[in-house]
Amino acid sequence: MSMMNKINCTLLFVFLVLISVCLAENKQTHSKTTSSPSLSKINKNDGGNKIDFTGGSSSTSSGGSDVNQIPQTIKISLTNDPSEMMISWFTNGKVGDAIVQFSVSKSDLVHYSTSTNNGVITVNGKSTAFSTWKGYSNTVVLTGLSPKTTYYYQCGGSTSDILSQINHFTTSNFPTTTTTISNNGGGKNVKSTSTSNEVTPFTAAVYADMGYGGGYNNTVKVIEENLSKYSLILHIGDIAYADYDKVEQGNQTIWTDFLQSLEPITSKVPYMTTPGNHDVFYSFTAYQNTFNMPGSSNQPWYSYDYNGVHFLSYSTESDLAPFTQQYQWIKNDLETYRKKNPSGWVIAYAHRPYYCSTQMDWCRKQTLRALIESTIGELFQNYNVDIYLAGHTHAYERTVPVYQQSPIGTYEYPGGTVHFTIGTPGNQEGLDHNWILPAPSWSASRYGELGYGQLNVVNNTHILWQFLTDQQVVFDEQWIVKGYFD
Secondary structure: OOHHHHHHHHHHHHHHHHHHHHHHHHHHHHHHHHOOOOOOOOEEOOOOOOEEOOOOOOOOOOOOOOHHHOOEEEEEEOOOOOOOEEEEEEEOOOOOOEEEEEEOOHHHHHOOOOOOOOOOEEEEOEEEEOOOOOOEEEEEEEOOOOOOOEEEEEEEEOOOOEEOOOEEEEOOOOOOEEEEEOOOOOOOEEEEEOOOOOOOOEEEEEEOOEEOOOOHHHHHHHHHHOHHHOOEEEEOOOEEOOOOOOOOOOOHHHHHHHHHHHHHHHOOOOEEEOOOHHHOHHHHHHHHHHHOOOOOOOOOOEEEEEOOEEEEEOOOOOOOOOOOHHHHHHHHHHHHHHHHOOOOOEEEEOOOOOOOOEOOHHHHOOOHHHHHHHHHHHHHHHOOOOEEEEOOOOOEEEEOOEEOOEEOEOOOOEOOEEEEEEOOOOOOOOOOOOEOOOOOOOEEEEEOOOEEEEEEEOOOOEEEEEEEEOOOOEEEEEEEEOOOOO
16 A cells, blocks of 8 residues: 555544544533433432422433423412411413422432322412413412421422422421310310510511612622521512513513522522512512412501511502501501510511602602601501611611601610611612712611611510621611610
């Protein structure tokens, strides 16, 4: 063979080898990118009847499951009953009845089998088609939970082969009911409830006005990194800002994508919301069908007790005039609580503040804000509401104890409600930096910085409030002593 032929054969051989290598690499890459859907890795339960997204190392077969049945935007929230927990999520497709499997042991869920149960309880709920958007709202209420207990859970559907990853939550401390046999009552069963007005210390993260843009991802990141210290999260209206391009009906893609980015938080800590002006599309129905607060789309107000503190949420986007349904409800709720507990902490929250001092029209003009001050503010003074949390203006502000535009008492001896505005976690509209000058006499601290509030309930007499930047720097801090208004 000539030298030239030898060279040609050698080049041909090298060329064929290179083609083989490229084909092998392409096949390997293709298998990596198509072997699983968007949620980590799919694994079959030991029970063999469901597929879960727990990220384990067993089979990667999807078993013919429908990706439209994947649970998304998983959230937990409180009800009026402290022994319950509401779990809700979104699916693009039908799942039959919504179901939640839960246990006090994570391993029980990992090794669950329908033939043995292994301590796993399955609870059925409901799956309801959105009347205005595509997809389904799925809700399950877990009942009969024990106080101060951590539970592990997964979401799914009765006709779905898919379960969510395993999440967990911890219940609050609350009174329990026990049944005893009375020796003097002919052996009859007597129910007795252990009641206590004592506060169990806890910390809550607080913010309003969070949506895509404006550095919100920094706030989400720092809360997620410090999630273990939070027992409760309050999002006080304006959620996702999904009404910008579709004012009347909202943008479902923006809404869902934003809530999915919050799922590492909302799936583990009770996430309590109230509607803001950017959440009223479809007459609150999209908001209520998503978050399933104890109220309703027609009555988006509610209250609950948590670790010895009474929380009251009302809607500044609904009628608040005297003798309206909401006004009467607020009055009755506060009156009922104060009869049972004259000295307990009461913390209220709603989207719009009635003490704020940015140059925003809402803070400068005496219209609806003045009505809220004269109606709700009067109730808060009469029933000794200690703290009011709000947003709407994209700034942070803390007041001294105040009533009728005048400071009243001190933080050590409050004679009126202390107000906090926390519209600073980040959104596409940016922060408010322009302030009314000079500052009103009731304004104690104000910043136009990205961050959120931290409510540290210490005991029956002391609360430590902090405003943290998105870098966990304490920008503002104030101790508040339990006050008794005249």
